[in-house]
Amino acid sequence: MKTLFFIFTLLFTNLTIAHEDHFLGDGILHRLFHILFVTILIAVIVKAVRYYKFKKSEKL
Numbered sequence: 001m002k003t004l005f006f007i008f009t010l011l012f013t014n015l016t017i018a019h020e021d022h023f024l025g026d027g028i029l030h031r032l033f034h035i036l037f038v039t040i041l042i043a044v045i046v047k048a049v050r051y052y053k054f055k056k057s058e059k060l
Helices: 002-017 028-059
Strands: none
């Protein structure tokens, strides 16, 4: 449960750091941060779906 809370905390705090009222500004760093973050988020979701499908097929 602590790990899940930590992951969600990182998810939401990283999204707020990238916005123009924070230290990244509204330039290229802002866009790169969002691209990198969304890419990592998609990779984690794909990995989780594959893991749960593997576990489900292993039980059958």
